[in-house]
């Protein structure tokens with residue numbers, strides 16, 4: 001049961017946020033659980049809604065709670081829930097599809113037109129005390145994965161989906177345009193999938209310096225030259241021969257999308273994940289004569305959260321390295337400012353019922369950890 005406050009971080013309108021105590025949500029079906037939010041990361045989209053009030057046709061027309069990168073602890077379970085119990089620590093998948101349309105039934109629920117996604121207007125987000133959600137969209141964290149890592153499963157699942165769209169296989173070369181959280185995670189996932197050369201590209205040197213200790217094997221600082229020249233430099237920097245097997249755009253920037261089509265090899269794959277300008281100039285002839293396979297990538301779908309958790313549990317991706325700090329709930333606006341100013345890669349906001357100033361995650365249960373290690377030794381599995 002909920003025993004704390006349901007203080008929420010609400011965006012009223014552009015550059016106008018406030019803390020509001022809202023009623024604790026009620027379970028709407030027997031298949032839902034109530035989760036006390038422990039930690040929430042800030043996504044670029046949260047900051048964009050705060051500073052611009054809209055992303056594309058999603059417009060903030062009424063006050064909306066921000067946040068969708070969260071992990072928490074189950075405090076109540078509906079009568080039909082068999083997979084979770086009170087006390088379980090979970091990563092929240094924050095978008096709820098209709099489960100009935102052709103996309104949902106065809107296995108692509110992330111493309112559901114009826115998707116109710118947290119902190120995408122008109123739906124409230126997870127920077128709140130308690131969150132009611134379908135149990136099957138709450139993923140139990142293995143004892144070896146902390147709640148702070150749990151809050152990073154959402155952006156990692158974005159990276160997993162992108163690299164799956166790219167169909168990266170062992171031994172391939174991958175170029176990732178952009179070294180923000182999404183690009184960094186794409187590079188790390190590509191390495192975990194067996195890519196042997198992963199080139200991170202950005203316009204900010206300090207982001208590239210970080211990338212080399214995270215997922216990338218090579219880094220390239222994009223220059224103010226033509227896209228063809230930047231592509232040639234990328235190819236030379238990592239000795240990619242005729243070009244990269246896969247190029248992922250995680251920047252949304254027009255010059256980087258153009259360079260992508262010149263950096264990919266003949267017959268290679270290009271995935272567009274960055275979301276910048278709606279309309280850009282695209283090097284259509286390079287795309288055509290190389291017979292490039294091009295795919296989009298949107299959020300995450302079947303199996304992406306599960307794999308993201310596996311990658312963290314197995315020690316393949318150390319998401320903690322992305323976290324620059326943890327702030328108490330009442331410092332949420334400062335945290336948003338730090339992200340807006342580019343001072344941090346990721347900053348976590350503790351839930352309103354976490355101890356004031358909580359900066360250290362102590363939620364790993366030692367007994368459960370030993371139990372899991374024994375199970376892992378017996379089965380080779382890393383999952384809960």
Ligand SMILES: NC(=O)c1ccc[n+]([C@@H]2O[C@H](COP(=O)([O-])OP(=O)(O)OC[C@H]3O[C@@H](n4cnc5c(N)ncnc54)[C@H](O)[C@@H]3O)[C@@H](O)[C@H]2O)c1
Pocket residue numbers: 043044158177178179180181182183201202203204207222250251252253254255256272273274275276297298299300
């Ligand atoms: N497809 C999806 O489901 C999905 C999900 C989350 C985010 N996104 C999008 O993915 C992109 C990355 O997200 P993020 O949170 O990492 O954002 P971010 O803004 O932190 O990262 C973008 C990076 O691109 C770099 N960049 C800008 N111009 C560049 C250029 N010409 N060449 C190379 N790099 C350049 C920036 O310096 C920055 O580091 C954004 O466009 C975001 O909207 C997409």
Ligand SMILES: OC[C@H](O)C(O)[C@@H](O)CO
Pocket residue numbers: 043045117119120154155158299
């Ligand atoms: O991680 C998923 C993305 O941040 C969301 O799609 C965002 O744009 C909100 O709608």
